[in-house]
Amino acid sequence: MKKVLLSFMLMVTCCLFASVAFANDKLFLSGDITLEEANKVIDAAKAKAQEQGTLMNIAVVDAGGNLKAFARMDGAFLGSIDISVKKAKTARYFNMSTTDLGAAAQPGQPLFGIEATNDGLAIFGGGELILDTDGVIIGAVGVSGSSVENDVAVSKAGASVLSKRASKKKN
Incomplete structure (x- = not known):
């Protein structure tokens, strides 16, 4: 009886999933x-990294903070793979750039120690939010592989591309 009930429940679950998927x-x-x-x-x-002459790891997360796309430029540091993903996730988790979060996480500041949460965060520049044309957060980009200043420039170039395209369409 338990096996029949379990089989029936599995069949119903599969049918529900299939109806949602096919709908x-x-x-x-x-x-x-x-x-x-x-x-x-x-x-x-x-393109910005190439303009700077830097080699970067670039991670894009979706609105839920899940990895959506990733690129490691040939020769980019292996250790920067994890950092780029963490920068993207950190920006999305806290809805701010990692530069801004890093400033609030310094000794004596209200978020000091936050980098030890969420299985480790990256609280230095190179993580930026990605907004849609209405200003809604749809993801984040994290970049690592060079100086913090270069990482920030590359992440901002990536994050701004969608808003630039949107403003060109409106004009």
Whole structure:
């Protein structure tokens, strides 16, 4: 009897999942970055890195802080892979750039020690939020591989590409 009930429950669950999946041609949450958009962010960040003559790891997370796209430029530091992902997640988790969070996390500041939470955060520049045309956060980009100043420039170039495209369409 238990096996029959379990089989029935499994069948119902599968049918429910299938009906949701087939009811929507694509399962996509509005307010989330698409893969196409994430790749545009990476392309813009890579172009800025090449302009600077730097080699970067570039991570893009979705609105939920999950890795959506990643690129490691040939020769970029292996140790910067994890840092770039953490910068992107940190920016998204706290809805601010890692530069701003880092300033609030210094000794004597209100968020001192926050980097030890959430399985480790990156609280120095190179993580930026990605906004849609309405200013809604749809993800974040994290960049690592050079100086903090270069990381910030590359992450800002990546994060701004979608808003630049949107403003060009409006004009």
